[in-house]
Amino acid sequence: MKIHLDEGSRKGREYLARRAEILKAAEKLFAERGFHGTTMLDLANLSEFSVGTLYNFFKTKEEVYYTLLMEKLDFFQLRLDAEVNQHPAGLAQILALIEATIKFFQENQSFFRIFIQERSAFELQVGAAARKELREKYLAYIDFVAHVMAKAIKKGDIQEFNPLEVAYSLVGILNSLLIYWTMDTKLNELGSKVPFIYDLFLKGAAKRKEKK
Amino acid sequence: MKIHLDEGSRKGREYLARRAEILKAAEKLFAERGFHGTTMLDLANLSEFSVGTLYNFFKTKEEVYYTLLMEKLDFFQLRLDAEVNQHPAGLAQILALIEATIKFFQENQSFFRIFIQERSAFELQVGAAARKELREKYLAYIDFVAHVMAKAIKKGDIQEFNPLEVAYSLVGILNSLLIYWTMDTKLNELGSKVPFIYDLFLKGAAKRKEKK
Amino acid sequence: MKIHLDEGSRKGREYLARRAEILKAAEKLFAERGFHGTTMLDLANLSEFSVGTLYNFFKTKEEVYYTLLMEKLDFFQLRLDAEVNQHPAGLAQILALIEATIKFFQENQSFFRIFIQERSAFELQVGAAARKELREKYLAYIDFVAHVMAKAIKKGDIQEFNPLEVAYSLVGILNSLLIYWTMDTKLNELGSKVPFIYDLFLKGAAKRKEKK
Amino acid sequence: MKIHLDEGSRKGREYLARRAEILKAAEKLFAERGFHGTTMLDLANLSEFSVGTLYNFFKTKEEVYYTLLMEKLDFFQLRLDAEVNQHPAGLAQILALIEATIKFFQENQSFFRIFIQERSAFELQVGAAARKELREKYLAYIDFVAHVMAKAIKKGDIQEFNPLEVAYSLVGILNSLLIYWTMDTKLNELGSKVPFIYDLFLKGAAKRKEKK
DNA sequence: AATGAATGAGATTTCATTCAT
DNA sequence: AATGAATGAAATCTCATTCAT
Numbered sequence: 001m002k003i004h005l006d007e008g009s010r011k012g013r014e015y016l017a018r019r020a021e022i023l024k025a026a027e028k029l030f031a032e033r034g035f036h037g038t039t040m041l042d043l044a045n046l047s048e049f050s051v052g053t054l055y056n057f058f059k060t061k062e063e064v065y066y067t068l069l070m071e072k073l074d075f076f077q078l079r080l081d082a083e084v085n086q087h088p089a090g091l092a093q094i095l096a097l098i099e100a101t102i103k104f105f106q107e108n109q110s111f112f113r114i115f116i117q118e119r120s121a122f123e124l125q126v127g128a129a130a131r132k133e134l135r136e137k138y139l140a141y142i143d144f145v146a147h148v149m150a151k152a153i154k155k156g157d158i159q160e161f162n163p164l165e166v167a168y169s170l171v172g173i174l175n176s177l178l179i180y181w182t183m184d185t186k187l188n189e190l191g192s193k194v195p196f197i198y199d200l201f202l203k204g205a206a207k208r209k210e211k212k
Numbered sequence: 213m214k215i216h217l218d219e220g221s222r223k224g225r226e227y228l229a230r231r232a233e234i235l236k237a238a239e240k241l242f243a244e245r246g247f248h249g250t251t252m253l254d255l256a257n258l259s260e261f262s263v264g265t266l267y268n269f270f271k272t273k274e275e276v277y278y279t280l281l282m283e284k285l286d287f288f289q290l291r292l293d294a295e296v297n298q299h300p301a302g303l304a305q306i307l308a309l310i311e312a313t314i315k316f317f318q319e320n321q322s323f324f325r326i327f328i329q330e331r332s333a334f335e336l337q338v339g340a341a342a343r344k345e346l347r348e349k350y351l352a353y354i355d356f357v358a359h360v361m362a363k364a365i366k367k368g369d370i371q372e373f374n375p376l377e378v379a380y381s382l383v384g385i386l387n388s389l390l391i392y393w394t395m396d397t398k399l400n401e402l403g404s405k406v407p408f409i410y411d412l413f414l415k416g417a418a419k420r421k422e423k424k
Numbered sequence: 425m426k427i428h429l430d431e432g433s434r435k436g437r438e439y440l441a442r443r444a445e446i447l448k449a450a451e452k453l454f455a456e457r458g459f460h461g462t463t464m465l466d467l468a469n470l471s472e473f474s475v476g477t478l479y480n481f482f483k484t485k486e487e488v489y490y491t492l493l494m495e496k497l498d499f500f501q502l503r504l505d506a507e508v509n510q511h512p513a514g515l516a517q518i519l520a521l522i523e524a525t526i527k528f529f530q531e532n533q534s535f536f537r538i539f540i541q542e543r544s545a546f547e548l549q550v551g552a553a554a555r556k557e558l559r560e561k562y563l564a565y566i567d568f569v570a571h572v573m574a575k576a577i578k579k580g581d582i583q584e585f586n587p588l589e590v591a592y593s594l595v596g597i598l599n600s601l602l603i604y605w606t607m608d609t610k611l612n613e614l615g616s617k618v619p620f621i622y623d624l625f626l627k628g629a630a631k632r633k634e635k636k
Numbered sequence: 637m638k639i640h641l642d643e644g645s646r647k648g649r650e651y652l653a654r655r656a657e658i659l660k661a662a663e664k665l666f667a668e669r670g671f672h673g674t675t676m677l678d679l680a681n682l683s684e685f686s687v688g689t690l691y692n693f694f695k696t697k698e699e700v701y702y703t704l705l706m707e708k709l710d711f712f713q714l715r716l717d718a719e720v721n722q723h724p725a726g727l728a729q730i731l732a733l734i735e736a737t738i739k740f741f742q743e744n745q746s747f748f749r750i751f752i753q754e755r756s757a758f759e760l761q762v763g764a765a766a767r768k769e770l771r772e773k774y775l776a777y778i779d780f781v782a783h784v785m786a787k788a789i790k791k792g793d794i795q796e797f798n799p800l801e802v803a804y805s806l807v808g809i810l811n812s813l814l815i816y817w818t819m820d821t822k823l824n825e826l827g828s829k830v831p832f833i834y835d836l837f838l839k840g841a842a843k844r845k846e847k848k
Numbered sequence: 849a850a851t852g853a854a855t856g857a858g859a860t861t862t863c864a865t866t867c868a869t
Numbered sequence: 870a871a872t873g874a875a876t877g878a879a880a881t882c883t884c885a886t887t888c889a890t
Contacts (some may be wrong), residue, residue, distance in 0.1 A: 020851045034249045034336035038884060041852095052888085061885065091418075120391075121333035124246035149417075157284050158417050165389060165408065166417055172388025173381045179332075181378045203362075204416030205378055206303075206375065229873095252860065264875045267861065458760035460672045464864060474872045476867085485864060513826075515842075545757035548670035575839075582841050589813065589832065590841055596812025600804045603756075620801065628840030629785075629794050629802055630727075651853095675880065691882065744862045 002034045019057050023071070026064050031110035035065055035122050059111060066130045070163055072111045073137050076104055080144065089151035091202070094158075098147055098174070098197050103192050105178050111185060116175045170201055230339055232271050234259045235283070238276050243322035247277055247334050277334065278289055278342045284323045285349050288316055292356065301363035303414070306370075310386065310409050314402050317390050321399060328387045354379055440470045443481050449497070450488050455534035458545050459489055489546060496535045497561050500528055504568065512581045513575035515626070516583075521572055522598070522621050526614050529602050533611060542601045566591055592626055655693050658683045659707070662700050667746035669757050671701055680842050701758065702766045708747045709773050712740055716780065723788035727838070730794075733784055734810070734833050738826050745823060778803055789795045806837055 010076045025047035029038040040061055042050045056179065084093045085101035103113045119138070121129050146167035152158040158166065181190060237259035241250040252273055256263045270276045295312035299305045317324045331350070335343050358379035365368040370378065389409065392400060449471035453462040466487055468475045482488045507524035508517045511627070529536045547555050568589035576582040582590065601621065605614060661683035665674040677695055680687045680732045717738035720729045741748045754830065755774070759767050782803035788794040813833065817826060 023262070030420050032336075034333050037336050039883085044852090051853095051886085052851050053849080056849070062872070063293045117332040120329035121246050124244070124330075145298070156419055159419050161417065163407065164411070165392070168392045169385045169412055169417070171386035172386070174384070176380045176384025177377060177390070180377070196373070200373070200378070200381055202416045202418040204412070204414045205373065205381070206414040207368055207371055230874095251858085263861085264863080264876050264878095265874075268874065272859095273860070454758075458757050462762050463862090468873090475865085475874095477870080480870070481863070520889050525847055541756040544753035545670050548668070548673050580843055582715045584838070585832065585841065589816070590836070592812045592816045593836055593841070594812070596808035597805045597810070598808070599799060600808025604801070604804045620797070624797070624802070624805055624840070626840045626842040628836070628838045629797065629805070630838040631792055631795055635836075652855095677880085687881090688856060688883080689854050692853065697881070726876080798870095 011207045018049070021059055022054060022064070023068050023179060024047065027072075027108075027110045030065060030068065030118065034118055035061075035125070040177055043166050062126050062130065066126065066134065068111070069119065069122075069134060071099060072108065072115070073141065076108075077137075077141055077144065082140075088156040089148075090155040093105065093148045094152060094170075094202070095194075095198055097145065098170075098187065098201075099172055099194055102178070102194060106187055106190055109182065113179065113182075116179060117140070142171065145171060173197060173201060230261070232260065234266060234269055235274070235280050235364055235396055238280050238353055239284075239322045239326070242277060242280065242330065243325045247337070274342065275327065278338065278346065281334075281346060282349060284320065285327070285340065286318075286351065289349075289353055289356065291316055292353075296360060298396065299359075302367040303370040305360050305415070306364060306382075307406075307410055309357065310382075310413075313386055313407060314390070318399055321394060324390065325394075328391060330351070343369055354383065357383060385409060385413060440475070446473065446478060446481055446488070447492050450492050451496075451532075451538070454489060454492065454542065455537045458542055461548065486550050486554065490550065490558065491492045492535070493539065493543065493546075494561060496532065496539070497565065500532075501561075501565055501568065503528055504565075508572060513571075513572075514579040514581040515576065517572045518576060518626070519618075519622055521569065522594075522625075523618055525598055526602070526618060530611055530614055533606065536602065537606075540603060566595065569595060587601060597621060597625060654685070658685065658690060658693055658700070659704050662704050663708075663746045663750070666701060666704065666754065667749045670754055671697075671761070698762055698766065702762065702770065704747070705751065705755065705758075705770060706773060708744065709751070709777065713773075713777055713780065714742075716777075720784060725784075726791040726793040727788065729784050729833055730788060730806075730838070731830075733781065734806075734837075735830055737810055738814070738830060742823055742826055745818060746813065749818075752815060770778055778807065782809060809833060809837060 022043070025198050026043055029042055029046060033042075040051050040054060043064070044054055047054070047107075054064070058067065080097065081180050083144060084096045087096045119134070123134060126134075142164070146163040149158060149161075149163040149170075150167045155158055174197065177193070178190075181193065234255070238250075238255055241254055241258060245254075252266055254256055255276070256266055259266070266276070270279065292312050293307065296305045296308045299308045303421075307373060331346070335346060338346075354376070361373075361375040361378045361382075365372055365375060382392065386424040389405070392407065446467070450462075450467055453470060456518055457466075464475050464478055467485075467488070468478055470479070482491065494506070504521065504524050508520045511520045512515050543558070549557060550558075566588070570587040573582060573585075573587040573590045573594075577584055577587060598621065600615075601617070605617065637656045646666075657678070662674075663680055665678055665682060669678075676687050676690055679700070680690055683690070690700070694703065716733065716736050720732045723729050755770070759770060762770075778800070782799040785794060785797075785799040785802045785806075789796055789799060810833065813829070814826075817829065
């Protein structure tokens with residue numbers, strides 16, 4: 001039971017490649033069938049490893065699911081961070097955040113379905129430790145969005161609302177619309193929706209008075 | 213195998229009372245532990261019926277879950293309808309919709325958790341027929357919201373956006389915030405949040421220019 | 425828990441009528457679906473009594489089945505006895521036996537299916553006491569046939585074979601052919617088959633030499 | 637979920653050996669207790685596998701039963717074919733058929749009990765597909781016997797009866813006597829009974845006139 | 849290190865029987 | 870005496886996990 005994490009050695013590299021194979025298959029299956037609808041045998045078949053081998057990489061089925069969510073969330077967070085910080089605080093960061101989210105969604109549709117639709121259902125099932133860590137990571141993501149809001153408020157771009165509430169609002173709009181738009185899977189057109197979300201979120205749905 | 217639905221007879225009333233007892237226990241358990249985390253034995257224990265009796269009321273565990281969601285959704289829809297239609301089309305109806313949703317959430321927190329967090333995960337598990345009906349009911353709800361929006365657009369209260377997209381946005385905001393607010397379960401304060409949601413949704417998050 | 429068996433009183437007559445109703449329904453169901461394929465609820469529905477009432481007439485489901493077989497066998501035996509004893513010992517009795525069996529089969533097809541096809545399977549299920557009595561009744565029937573054979577042997581009509589073995593042979597032919605013939609349910613034509621069975625059983629299947 | 641049927645590899649051989657082990661235990665239990673009287677736990681205990689393992693070999697309990705009957709019937713049919721075809725058409729084949737049946741019965745008493753006593757009761761319980769195949773296999777067996785009869789008729793050894801009816805008659809005699817003889821389980825003496833059956837079936841039970 | 853057969857705990861579901869009304 | 874809702878024991882089947890090869 002050795003842990004290979006060094007990417008230097010060939011062994012280490014191969015280990016990581018196989019692990020990634022498994023997670024890729026898991027992402028597809030969990031998105032399509034949910035946590036309980038996916039068996040370890042399904043996962044073994046799709047990933048082309050034996051059941052036993054899966055258990056050399058992950059201690060439990062729960063750990064596969066948990067790891068998948070944690071790593072993807074980390075990656076998402078990293079991307080978000082990078083994209084948003086290319087821009088000055090304020091509206092530009094909010095726009096970047098919307099754009100980056102949609103782009104990530106396009107590239108990781110399966111993960112996002114799990115993230116949006118199954119995450120909370122899964123949380124009810126897992127042990128306390130995993131639940132806590134998963135929730136913390138999710139809250140860190142929300143916190144990041146809230147921080148972007150807080151800076152925009154400070155700068156005077158955004159009303160002096162509670163940044164956390166504003167963050168949840170934006171995330172709610174994004175998730176709700178993304179799931180809706182992919183009911184009919186027009187995945188490639190999503191980019192064109194950015195202005196709508198940006199506009200709605202910032203200026204609201206109400207009809208604006210004409211300026212003379 | 214007769215069905216008692218007439219509320220007139222004593223038998224009929226008692227039947228419905230026991231059935232409601234089971235659904236009440238199911239609501240609590242499914243909200244706390246999810247569909248897969250709840251066993252029929254758990255449900256029997258909490259509802260204080262035997263396992264066999266549960267099956268005199270519902271053919272399968274799935275049917276318990278499905279019935280719970282369907283009936284509550286119907287009831288929610290009815291309430292929404294009643295509240296919204298007391299007001300003239302336009303902004304007043306939107307405000308009523310937000311208020312009614314929050315009020316219903318306060319009174320049916322457990323159901324709402326299931327509805328928001330587990331519904332889509334559950335859909336992956338059930339037979340095609342139940343999945344279809346459940347989805348249709350959900351879409352009918354969204355349609356109702358979209359209709360309110362369409363009328364507000366026609367009246368000139370709301371921008372000429374796609375009503376369905378606006379509907380998903382509002383529902384997204386509501387659900388996201390409601391789950392957030394009840395993390396710390398300050399259920400009774402929720403009423404005071406109506407103005408925030410109404411304001412954010414209609415006028416947006418951006419800082420507004422002062423009028424002289 | 426009183427037992428009504430006197431046919432004199434009205435109560436007694438009604439009791440017996442209802443009991444017969446149940447047995448009639450049971451005969452149909454057990455023939456169509458077998459012992460395990462028939463539930464007490466099925467029986468209640470078809471006989472138009474409540475489940476509870478069935479248990480006022482019979483202590484267990486097993487007892488319904490057992491009673492049905494026992495009474496019908498008794499009745500069959502009585503009929504056989506009556507018909508056969510109208511004739512002098514020897515070939516005439518054998519002919520009468522074949523005729524009576526086929527006639528009874530026509531009138532009690534359902535019972536006979538149970539008797540031929542399910543009886544031995546059922547014996548594996550029931551308690552020792554019932555099993556013993558059922559087997560004894562069946563053996564009494566075989567014994568009766570063997571007796572007819574013994575008398576025919578004594579008279580010089582039948583070879584000096586073991587009467588019991590000859591009895592099993594005739595019963596085997598009858599049952600096998602009756603089930604075959606009713607695969608296509610040409611129930612009314614069965615009477616015309618008597619000569620074939622009589623001829624085959626007595627003179628055998630072999631081609632007979634012409635007499636000059 | 638791979639199927640190992642090649643007898644070449646060690647794995648394949650071991651797989652088949654374990655499968656045969658289960659079927660052997662099943663044969664014993666089903667013969668003694670019937671289909672419904674046997675539980676998968678009984679079968680697990682007797683075969684010394686766990687319940688789960690049984691399900692790695694057979695999808696359902698029904699499949700165990702069905703497979704047992706089908707494979708044994710195939711084997712019986714093969715044996716019958718081989719033995720009968722060693723002889724010229726006519727009486728010699730009929731004798732061979734009786735001998736082979738009795739021999740097979742001696743070697744497979746448990747299976748035969750199931751075959752004769754439980755088969756038709758079981759048919760009432762199983763899904764349409766299994767029922768159809770089982771019945772077809774049984775009818776093929778009867779057809780084989782009928783064919784032997786048809787050839788004997790053509791040759792002039794047997795009366796010009798309906799071959800199928802003659803076949804059912806012989807099978808009826810055989811089954812009835814075999815069950816009788818094994819009530820007291822004098823299994824080893826059965827061989828000596830061949831002449832009786834042969835004689836009875838061909839020349840009939842009636843006393844024959846002395847030739848001068 | 850990889851395999852996949854074996855395991856058995858645990859879940860759903862059925863149904864003969866009971867018993868309060 | 871009749872009812873049928875309630876009961877719970879018992880059966881089938883699944884699948885995450887283990888471990889000998």
